[in-house]
Amino acid sequence: MIKAVIFDLDDTLYYELDYVKSGFRAVSRYICSKYGVSEKEFYKLQLDILEKEGRGKVFDLALENFSLPQDEVEKMLVVYRSHIPEEIRLYEDAEYILEKLKKEGKYKTGIITDGNSQVQWNKIKALALTDLVDEIIVTDDFGVDKRKPAPFAYLRLLEVFKIKAGEAVYIGDNPTKDFIGARELGLKTIRVMREQGMHIEKRMEAAFEADLKVNSLRNLEELLQFIDIIQA
Template identity: 60%
Template sequence: MIKAIIFDLDDTLYYELEHVKSGFRAVSNYISNKYKISAEDFYNQLLAILADEGRGKTFNLALEEFNLPLTEVKALVEVYRQHKPDELNLYHDAKNALKEFSDKYKLGLITDGISIVQWNKIKALGIENRFEEIIVSDDHGMDKRKPSSFPYLKILEDFSVEAEEAIYIGDNPNKDFVTAKKLGLMTIRILRPKGMHINKRLAEEYEADYEIESLDELEEIICQ
């Protein structure tokens, strides 16, 4: 019998690119104020680089494009990490799921990333009080990030439930499911159309037990 549902955050409950764009706005405003460059032009350049190159050297390449010093990279990273999004939006099905399941199951959240970044996302989404427990893995050390067993074991212990009584829902097969499966949790991968990991396919041990395209499908799986 399922007693707990544990969610991932990014691209599971909301569209992560919303946060990226918000951070790019903050960075572009910083550059505009300091160098009198159009914030909109710098922002659009960041988006173009992200689309062409992916993450990694977005700030470096944008600075080069505008002939600005690469010594600014560290400052841009800090602006990005410290910024507080004005508003992020839960996926519609996520909003419904959190409301529907809150009276039936213990709800938990496990998310990886720089602590202040993840907590700012959670606050912008307004979901601090929607879970009985939230684990931002970096609060406990970077070595506690998934696929470490730590966040899963901690939340199971705090909820006083067995692994077989819990579900973990995420989107990233690189790290979300392999340990959860070994521990005995039911694992579900949600396939978000624009999610960062939508096209990733790995060995069976890394894939989830089930795949869904909407959290509206969750009840049917639980009732099987």
């Protein structure tokens, strides 16, 4: 019998690119105010680099492109990580189901998320998630070695909720790390495949994939009942 539902954060409960864009805007404001370059152009350049080169070198390449000093990268990172992301919103179905689960009180709810602690907590606050779920673990608060698929965070929530692994479901979007660790412990897993998201194209071998796949969280409760039936 499923007793707890644990969610991933990025691209599971909200669209992560909205956060990245919000961070790039903050960085552009900073660079513009210091060097007088066009805020709009610097913002657009960061997005173009992200699309072509991926995340790792956005700030370095943007500075290079505008012939600005490379030692700004560190400050840009501080601006990015500390900015308050006002533009991010929960996916409509995510908000619906979190509020419904909270109101009904039938399941314990939690979030396990990886990433820079300050960044993840800024997102959590902006999305008002502390009011919506019972427990939140940002794995970096305990060390980067505790990031998924490490068993640490799953085990900790099972202990807090006083339930067995088979009584919990983990819901995420990234098959490279969201499901393999959870499955090894015995949790049930659900992959959300939305129309957008950084990992929607990823296909992995069976051990890395979730037990079930959905396009939306709206009918999650029916799915949890279905899991109960097939397990019985």
